[in-house]
Amino acid sequence: MSGTPALDASDFKLRYPIGAYEASSNRTDEERTEAIAVLEALPARLQDAVGNLSDSQLETPYRDGGWTVRQLVHHVADSHTNAYVRFRMALTESWPTIKPYDEARWAELSDARSLPVHVSLALLDSLHQRWVFLLRSLDAESWKHGYVHPEMGRESLDQVVAHYSWHSRHHTAHVLELKKRLGW
Known part of the structure; x- marks a missing residue:
């Protein structure tokens, strides 16, 4: 990213425990099926990752300068709620321009x-049930729909589902890696 200072290897691993997201416009049916399975599993996996943490552990940042575990869980709910709404807009409008939000x-x-x-774990559970049901109902032509992100440009639903699959694994890994580092 331009304007972003280079990260040393340990900072990169803390920030991107599963690696940085790599966009691709050529997804196979198998990759799409796997991405949907990751979205289906996220609520339970995130619950498992944070379920036994105390309030003080939830207040621990997953890395220096990063969000607390509590903020991270609420961020995932915020982000995936926005993604679900954007999916529905893309399926019912012709390449709508979506409104980004300031995650920080x-x-x-x-x-x-x-x-x-x-509260956010319950939201994610219900949201992902609806989202996964919708995703599994899409035909090949529907996956070509998409939206225009003012900063990212045109994004097909095929690209977006892959991104949110990565996002699910990325933030769950933040919690799991923190627990491993601190011996929780």
């Missing part, structure tokens, strides 16, 4: 800083 500022709002994580 959302993470500083009182609900993201203080609300128990079970």
